[in-house]
Every structure is written in C-alpha cells, then in structure tokens.
Amino acid sequence: MAFEYLPIMAQAGAPKPPRVLVAPSNPAWCLIKKPLSRSRVALLSSAALRLADQRPFLPREDQSYRFVPSDPAAGEIVIDHHSGIGRVPRQDPDIVFPRSALAALANRGVIGALSPFHISFMGGLRCHKEIESEIAPAIAGDLKRAEVDVALLVPY
Structure with a gap:
C-alpha cells in the first residue's frame, strides 16, 4: 500500500512551529565488515511500534524503546506515534516496519539472518542530548549483544 508522505507531513506540520534539526556531536558510523549475505540485520523504527501486549508509549517525549520480535507471526503491531501519517500505516504496519520484507530477504539469502528482535522508539523527540x-x-549495546551487524533505520 503506497501513500504520499510529503504532502501529508506538510499539511500535518503546517500549524506547528518549525522543528530544530540537531546534528550529533560524534556520529557513530562504522563500515560493514562482512557481506550482507552473511550479516545479521535488525530494523530500527521511529514509529513507536510495539506488540499489543507491550506497555504503550507515552504521547510526548517517551524516551523508552521496545523490542519487537523479528517473526511477523509474533503478534499484532500497534503504532503509538501520533504523526499525521498514522492512518495508513495503522492499516498496514509493514509500510513503516517491513518485518515481512526483511524476513523474505533472509529466506532468499540476500541477508544472512534476522536479529531475534527489532527495536522501535518514539520519533520526533526533542531531548537531543x-x-x-x-x-x-x-x-547500540542491545544490538551488539544480539550480534547484529547491520541496523536498518526506518524513519517515521
């Protein structure tokens, strides 16, 4: 299911003051050390996603994050983010959290393996520090302990 992201966000953000963009003081980029076909991959989503039985995200400035099983059959995904684009992804969370597509890539050998979990947090936080x-x-520590080689950020 496709939708036009930019017009929805422009309309939703029109009455609000502009957001301040902050660049990190010490970007933590690192090179991929092995081919994707041998790498363990995790999704990072800023859509405040969780399973229906997990604790909800708070509406504003919730700094917590949730572990979401990588298996698409693990349960129903709930989106707690209050973005103006939420209506369409709530009907099909795979739009903003492509667990099924990533699992298909693992099954085809394009990526080596899925992380046992993916991570979601509330996007749009203003607590940059x-x-x-x-x-x-x-x-990063949780991903390292899970031996994740590549984290794919899916912004919301």
Whole structure:
C-alpha cells in the first residue's frame, strides 16, 4: 500500500512551529565488515511500534524503546506515534516496519539472518542530548549483544 508522505507531513506540520534539526556531536558510523549475505540485520523504527501486549508509549517525549520480535507471526503491531501519517500505516504496519520484507530477504539469502528482535522508539523527540548520550548508546549495546551487524533505520 503506497501513500504520499510529503504532502501529508506538510499539511500535518503546517500549524506547528518549525522543528530544530540537531546534528550529533560524534556520529557513530562504522563500515560493514562482512557481506550482507552473511550479516545479521535488525530494523530500527521511529514509529513507536510495539506488540499489543507491550506497555504503550507515552504521547510526548517517551524516551523508552521496545523490542519487537523479528517473526511477523509474533503478534499484532500497534503504532503509538501520533504523526499525521498514522492512518495508513495503522492499516498496514509493514509500510513503516517491513518485518515481512526483511524476513523474505533472509529466506532468499540476500541477508544472512534476522536479529531475534527489532527495536522501535518514539520519533520526533526533542531531548537531543539524552538521545545522543543515553538512548542511542543503550540501543547500540542491545544490538551488539544480539550480534547484529547491520541496523536498518526506518524513519517515521
């Protein structure tokens, strides 16, 4: 299911003050050390996704994140983000959280394996310092412990 992202966001954001974009002080880019066909891959989503039985995200400035099983059969996905584009993804969460597509890539050998979990958090947070100094390092640590080689960010 396709939809036009930019017009929806322009309309939703029109009455609000512009957001301040902040570049991280120390970008943590690293090179991929092995081919994708041998890499373990995880999704990172800023759509505040969770399973129906997990604790909901709070509406504003929720700095927590959720582990979502990589298996699409694990349960119903709920989107807690209050973005103006939410109506369409709520009907088909795979639009913003392509678990099924990633699983298909693993089955075809395009990627080596799926992480046992993916991670979702609330996008649009304004607590930039906390994101850089606390949240991002915690997520990176969880991914490292799961031996994830590649994290694919799917912004919302």
